[in-house]
Amino acid sequence: MPxxxxxxxxxxxxxxxxRTRDANMHYLAGELIRIGIDLKEARFIAxxxxxxxxxxxxxxxxxxxxxxxxxxxxxxxxxxxxxxAAAFGLPLDVRADARALLAAHYARSGTExxxxxxxxxxxxxxxxLIDNPVSIAPGFSLGNVHVMAGVPNIFxxxxxxxxxxxxxxRPLLSQSLRIDRGEGLIAAPLAALAAEFPDLGFGSYPFVQxxxxxxxxxxxxxDAGRIGQAMTRLAALFPAGA
Amino acid sequence: MPxxxxxxxxxxxxxxxxRTRDANMHYLAGELIRIGIDLKEARFIAxxxxxxxxxxxxxxxxxxxxxxxxxxxxxxxxxxxxxxAAAFGLPLDVRADARALLAAHYARSGTExxxxxxxxxxxxxxxxLIDNPVSIAPGFSLGNVHVMAGVPNIFxxxxxxxxxxxxxxRPLLSQSLRIDRGEGLIAAPLAALAAEFPDLGFGSYPFVQxxxxxxxxxxxxxDAGRIGQAMTRLAALFPAGA
Numbered sequence: 001m002p003x004x005x006x007x008x009x010x011x012x013x014x015x016x017x018x019r020t021r022d023a024n025m026h027y028l029a030g031e032l033i034r035i036g037i038d039l040k041e042a043r044f045i046a047x048x049x050x051x052x053x054x055x056x057x058x059x060x061x062x063x064x065x066x067x068x069x070x071x072x073x074x075x076x077x078x079x080x081x082x083x084x085a086a087a088f089g090l091p092l093d094v095r096a097d098a099r100a101l102l103a104a105h106y107a108r109s110g111t112e113x114x115x116x117x118x119x120x121x122x123x124x125x126x127x128x129l130i131d132n133p134v135s136i137a138p139g140f141s142l143g144n145v146h147v148m149a150g151v152p153n154i155f156x157x158x159x160x161x162x163x164x165x166x167x168x169x170r171p172l173l174s175q176s177l178r179i180d181r182g183e184g185l186i187a188a189p190l191a192a193l194a195a196e197f198p199d200l201g202f203g204s205y206p207f208v209q210x211x212x213x214x215x216x217x218x219x220x221x222x223d224a225g226r227i228g229q230a231m232t233r234l235a236a237l238f239p240a241g242a
Numbered sequence: 243m244p245x246x247x248x249x250x251x252x253x254x255x256x257x258x259x260x261r262t263r264d265a266n267m268h269y270l271a272g273e274l275i276r277i278g279i280d281l282k283e284a285r286f287i288a289x290x291x292x293x294x295x296x297x298x299x300x301x302x303x304x305x306x307x308x309x310x311x312x313x314x315x316x317x318x319x320x321x322x323x324x325x326x327a328a329a330f331g332l333p334l335d336v337r338a339d340a341r342a343l344l345a346a347h348y349a350r351s352g353t354e355x356x357x358x359x360x361x362x363x364x365x366x367x368x369x370x371l372i373d374n375p376v377s378i379a380p381g382f383s384l385g386n387v388h389v390m391a392g393v394p395n396i397f398x399x400x401x402x403x404x405x406x407x408x409x410x411x412r413p414l415l416s417q418s419l420r421i422d423r424g425e426g427l428i429a430a431p432l433a434a435l436a437a438e439f440p441d442l443g444f445g446s447y448p449f450v451q452x453x454x455x456x457x458x459x460x461x462x463x464x465d466a467g468r469i470g471q472a473m474t475r476l477a478a479l480f481p482a483g484a
Contacts, residue, residue, distance in 0.1 A: 013462070014445055015271070015284075016281045016282070016283075016284065017275055017281070017416070017462065018272030018273075018281075019416070019418075020447065022268075026260060026263045029257070029260030031260075033260050039258045040258070040288065040293075041258070041285065041286065041287050041288075041293075042257075042258065042285065043283065043285050043286075044283065044284040045282070045283050046283075051282075073425050073446070073448055074425045074426045074429045075425050075428070075432055076429065076432065076433035076444070077436075077446055078446075111426070112427075114426060114430070115430065116427075116430050117429075119429075120426075134450070135455075151448055153450060174259070182353075184356060184359040185354075185356075187316045187317045187318065187359075187361075188356070191317065191318035201255065202318070202319065203254075203289070203319055204315070204317040204318075206393055207393065208376070208377070218256065218259075218261065
């Protein structure tokens with residue numbers, strides 16, 4: 001049975017404007033590999049209601065899971081929860097359990113539970129909360145869409161809450177070999193080797209270091225023995241220093 | 243006249259597998275802001291022919307420019323040029339000027355110009371070359387799609403070759419103010435201020451530092467005077483240390 005598939009949707013003007021560099025996609029990609037969910041696509045879009053609705057509806061139809069990051073805080077530019085509810089055609093209202101979590105949190109910290117903060121208790125009908133041990137305001141899963149915060153440490157805590165609920169497949173394994181030769185020299189034998197192992201993925205990632213060309217060759221698959229066989233052949237094809 | 247719009251398409255298995263963290267999107271986002279091209283969306287997809295064709299055709303229909311990164315080297319997993327040609331329904335062949343550039347480069351460096359390297363001279367019919375002063379193998383523009391390498395220093399050199407050809411609009415300017423209070427406390431007055439300046443964008447980006455909540459408020463627009471007015475009001479609303 002093939003692994004479940006996934007897409008990541010990162011929502012927020014600050015990344016598209018070049019101001020902030022995203023960290024959440026890279027983090028989640030690494031976590032998904034480990035539990036055997038195949039990440040097929042990632043998208044970055046602005047805090048734009050119509051763009052969020054259209055993108056969520058496109059992605060949730062095409063992939064087993066959609067993970068979103070960003071736009072669920074208390075300020076006016078946090079429009080993700082409304083947009084997800086609209087994408088599913090479901091109402092969005094303050095939910096008692098989410099409100100209770102936040103009320104207890106603000107009572108403990110002696111902070112006012114005001115109208116802006118109450119916005120974070122609005123949950124689309126039928127959603128399952130995602131625990132947020134950092135700042136309490138929960139994320140939520142609606143169908144196959146998992147809606148999480150954008151602040152990296154909160155995002156990571158939510159991912160840790162969510163992933164044990166999901167059924168993964170076979171983890172994707174990989175080994176890599178650094179070859180201090182340009183891609184142009186290794187391309188033909190590498191292609192021939194890749195053709196011998198059609199069950200594995202062979203990636204070549206060139207680099208330039210101190211003016212010299214090199215390539216990292218990554219072999220990916222779910223069978224450690226096959227990867228080992230291919231890596232042995234690869235190492236023999238391109239001995240170090242040759 | 244509104245600014246031209248753009249999307250970035252980053253092609254490569256290594257980023258979706260969590261192995262490599264992309265740098266090109268962040269770099270290009272910053273460059274586009276400067277010349278007044280509005281980046282609306284970024285996508286990351288695998289080295290998959292059908293996915294590249296479908297995504298390029300979707301994006302080029304919706305945005306003024308599409309910038310791609312990755313998959314134009316000499317190895318078997320470099321399938322971007324074929325896929326772009328297929329997306330446009332155009333033939334892909336070795337082109338004399340691209341071959342001449344590479345032949346001269348390899349002759350100068352005493353390196354064999356083999357069949358794998360010749361693949362990098364395959365250019366879709368009607369494309370305009372994008373100069374690559376680093377490793378010579380060119381990128382190309384086909385219609386509104388600009389196809390560039392994935393290796394960051396080569397990508398950046400190609401962007402520098404390409405951008406002077408493109409017509410931008412009004413650069414997006416921004417100012418930001420750090421407020422050492424949680425978003426929940428500032429949300430209501432911030433929303434009211436944003437409503438007074440509908441021509442500007444107000445973003446709130448929360449952070450946690452040493453256990454305390456804070457927010458960076460970013461005001462964006464194309465009119466420096468208006469941004470200054472709004473920033474003066476914002477600073478008065480949230481005086482430091484209050």
